Amino acid sequence: MLIIACPYCGPRPELEFRYGGEAHVARPVDPSTLSDEDWGAFLYQRANPRGLHAERWRHVHGCGRFFNALRDTTTDFFAATYETGTPRPAGTPADGETSR
Amino acid sequence: MxxxxxxxxxxxxxxxxxxxxxxxxxxxxxxxxxxxxxxxxxxxxxxxxxxxxxxxxxxxxxxxxxxxxxxxxxxxxxxxxxxxxxxxxxxxxxxxxxxxxxxxxxxxxxxxxxxxxxxxxxxxxxxxxxxxxxxxxxxxxxxxxxxxxAGLGRSPGAADADRYTQHYAHCEVLVVGGGPAGLAAALAASDSGQRVVLCDEQAEFGGSLLSERQAMIEGLPAAEWAGQAAAELAARANVTLLTRTTAFGYFPHNMIGLCERVTDHLGVADPRLPRERLWQLRAREVVICAGAHERPIVFPDNDRPGILLAEAGRTYVNRYAVQPGTRAVVFTATDSAYRAALDLRAAGIKVAAIADLRPEANGPWPTMARKAGIDVRTGTSVTGTSGRLRIRQAQLAPIRADGSVGTSEPVACDLLLMSGGFTPSVHLFSQSRGKLAWNANLGAYLPDVSVEAERSAGACRGVYGLEAVLADGFAQGAAAARAAGGTTSPVRGLAVKATDCGHDASSARRPTAAIACSPRPSSTGRTTSPPRTSSLPPARASSRSSTSSATRRPAWPPTRARPRT
CATH class of the missing domain: 3.10.20.440 (2Fe-2S iron-sulphur cluster binding domain, sarcosine oxidase, alpha subunit, N-terminal domain)
Incomplete structure (x- = not known):
């Protein structure tokens, strides 16, 4: 069972969390100006990297809040967790790079 | 009787x-x-x-x-x-x-x-x-x-009447295995005051130390030292000792599954106690001290009753005070079986012969065996055994210089000990997704690249010899405590008086391969086509250099998300 460090509550077992999809996906300011392709891409196209991946998690059986996490999809180790609305921590490799 | x-x-x-x-x-x-x-x-x-x-x-x-x-x-x-x-x-x-x-x-x-x-x-x-x-x-x-x-056991005819419970626990350092390496690791790790759990599958801590006859640690007989070390650990408030507990699973982020057998060894158990307890233990650091398994040697009819692994024979004699036979033949490719032969001899068992696959054996133990008057036959193979429900005699045949097997000679015995060297027990390491590397010198796979926050110590990473194992266990235990946030650097000289068997280098490499590919010779002692001994790789000078990589860690991330509870 994974251990996930909620930035508000501290490390908790995986059972308390729910996955929330890719992080840092900004909703277009004015969707009506977007082409169908761009809108479709915003809605459906997500990265699926092998290696580090910035994603959202929700501490659903705890504080209930969303936060962001950097998880290596090959090893399931979390490189960092950080509050929603804050940028990705400096010094971590880019998406898709492996943590090793 | x-x-x-x-x-x-x-x-x-x-x-x-x-x-x-x-x-x-x-x-x-x-x-x-x-x-x-x-x-x-x-x-x-x-x-x-x-x-x-x-x-x-x-x-x-x-x-x-x-x-x-x-x-x-x-x-x-x-x-x-x-x-x-x-x-x-x-x-x-x-x-x-x-x-x-x-x-x-x-x-x-x-x-x-x-x-x-x-x-x-x-x-x-x-x-x-x-x-x-x-x-x-x-x-x-x-x-x-x-x-x-066909088949083996039968299913029970009634529903299980026992209760089973489970238990969640956290610790800073978990030590798996209570042999010499595990005891030393637990002693070092608990020095810093961190919570340490030491588990062992047997009823008593000590592992291979319990089968030692002569080895001394800190001036005490090895088994006595093990008892004293366990008592010292039990007296420390931050140490949890679990006997009869098997670590059976290594799950992500250092969650270890332990199965504790609570009442199986009791004739009349307290009805309030469960039969088994499942521990789900979250450790910040794990030290695996799983030891090594002795390899059997392959030869015709090597499954007859009365044919034991050499270390098992030693354990029965030294730990349980049992004579597994009265007249033994020892078939070996390592020096450690000579130690077993001498232990048997000290217990009053006649050692008829030691058949060594290697062309020569000149280590300290073979020398002692020769001095004790045991018939040591180097360059000799066991080509077969006979006896209906128990071994009655073994066929010993010389291996000639060209690799062919000569005429076999029957040797009467009711016990045959075999030893083909040792294989490190890397199961738990492999479960943790760690990568193994082949060590040609030891002829074994050793832990190489770790994924989880764990480290191996002692024989399960190819470190043999009592003194080296204790030192390695102590060092790895101290390193685990430091990695888990401890600040002390414990020092303890574990002085050992024992003669090493030299499990590495010249031991179990070629001969097992030679026998594995040797054709089945007929019992009449006819010469058969040669098993090749010359095509095997040459020995290397040292094994230690390659084991140092066992603790290699990924460089990134520097710290991993780990429990702080």
């Missing part, structure tokens, strides 16, 4: 507490501290089971959890019956009821043994090719009959 093969003194059994049990309905006696295996051997019983298909007679091979043959059913009634337990792991208690499996009508006279004689007529897939007609008879008649004839 109760306990006819029990030595008059010695061993770690409690002679003041005799124990009665039954095996296949026959009354037997043993002592507290015995396993079912050692008590049966003390009664002179080597035949313990029948093989799966051909019903070949099978005896004890090992003395621990690596036992492949001695599977028995244990339980006072159907609701407490457990099939397929290893007799080497069943602790003796008053009133234990054990039965052999896969035989009819009795273990000594097994009708299924006819399969062994018919074996040449039974090619692979025989059943499916032969029992084809009438078509319906396969499911209704043939298959049930074949299934009844």
């Amino acid at each position: 109760s306990g006819a093969f029990r030595l008059p003194s010695g061993g770690r059994i409690d002679r003041s507490r005799p124990v009665r049990f039954t095996f296949d309905g026959r009354d037997c006696r043993g002592f507290a501290g015995d396993t079912l295996a050692s008590a049966l051997l003390a009664e002179g019983r080597h035949l313990i089971g029948r093989s799966f298909k051909y019903h070949r007679p099978r005896g004890f091979l090992s003395a621990g959890s690596d036992e492949p043959n001695a599977l028995v059913g244990v339980g006072r009634d159907e609701a407490h019956y457990t099939p397929n337990l290893r007799a080497t792991q069943v602790e003796l208690y008053d009133g234990l009821v054990a039965e052999s499996q896969n035989r009819w009508p009795s273990l000594d006279l097994d009708v299924g043994g006819i399969n062994n004689l018919l074996a040449p007529l039974l090619p692979a897939g025989f059943y499916y090719k032969t029992f084809m007609w009438p078509k319906k008879a396969w499911t209704s008649f043939y298959e049930p009959k074949i299934r009844a004839a």
Whole structure:
């Protein structure tokens, strides 16, 4: 069972969390100006990297809040967790790079 | 003949507490501290089971959890019956009821043994090719009959009457295995005051130390030192000791599954206690001290009762004070079996000969064996054994310079010890997704790249020799405590007085390969085509350099998300 460090509550077992999809996906300011392709891409196209991946998690059986996490999809180790609305921590490799 | 093969003194059994049990309905006696295996051997019983298909007679091979043959059913009634337990792991208690499996009508006279004689007529897939007609008879008649004839234990006839519980726990350092490396690691790790859990599958801490006859640690006999180290650990408030506890699973982020057998060793247990307890333990750092398994050697009819691993023979003699035989032949490719031979000799067992596959053996133990007057035959192979329900004689044949096997000579014996070197036990490391690397010098896979926050220590990473193992265990335990946030650097000189066997370098490399590919020689001693010994890789000077990579860590991330609880 994974251990996930909620930035508000501290490390908790995986059972308390729910996955929330890719992080840092900004909703277009004015969707009506977007082409169908761009809108479709915003809605459906997500990265699926092998290696580090910035994603959202929700501490659903705890504080209930969303936060962001950097998880290596090959090893399931979390490189960092950080509050929603804050940028990705400096010094971590880019998406898709492996943590090793 | 109760306990006819029990030595008059010695061993770690409690002679003041005799124990009665039954095996296949026959009354037997043993002592507290015995396993079912050692008590049966003390009664002179080597035949313990029948093989799966051909019903070949099978005896004890090992003395621990690596036992492949001695599977028995244990339980006072159907609701407490457990099939397929290893007799080497069943602790003796008053009133234990054990039965052999896969035989009819009795273990000594097994009708299924006819399969062994018919074996040449039974090619692979025989059943499916032969029992084809009438078509319906396969499911209704043939298959049930074949299934009844094969198989091992039977299912219990009543629902399980026992209770089982589970337990969640956290610790900074978990040490798996309570042998020399594990005890040293726990001593070092607990020095910093962090929570340490030490678990071992046996009833007593000490592992291989409990089978030592001469080795001394800190001025004490090895087994005594193990007891003292365990007592020292028990006195520390931050240490949890778990005996009879098997670490069976390594789950992500250092969650370890432990199975603690709470009441299996008690004849009359407190009804409030569960039978087993499942621990789900979250450790910040894990030190794996799983030790190594001795390898058997492959030769014709090496499954006869009375053929044991050398270290198992040593354990029965030194730990349980049991003579596993009266006249032994030792077949080896390593120096460690010479130590076993000398231990047997000290217990009054005649060692008829030591057959060494290697062309020469000049280490300290072979020298001692020669000095003791044992018939040491280097460059010699065992080409076969005979005896119906127990080994009666072994065929020893010289290996010539060109690799061919010479004329064999029968040597009478009722015990054959074999040793083909050691294989590090890397199961838990592999479960943690760690990568192994082949070490040609040791002829074994060793832990290489770790994924989880764990490290291996001692024989399970190819470090042999008591002094080196203790030092390695201590260093890894201290390193684990530091990695888990400890600040102290414990220092302790674990002075050892023991003669090393030199398991590495010149030991188990070529000869096992040579015998594995050697053709089956006929019992008349005819010369057969040569097994190649010259094509094997040359020995390297040192093994230690390659083991240093066992602790290599990924460079990134520098810290991982780990529990702080």
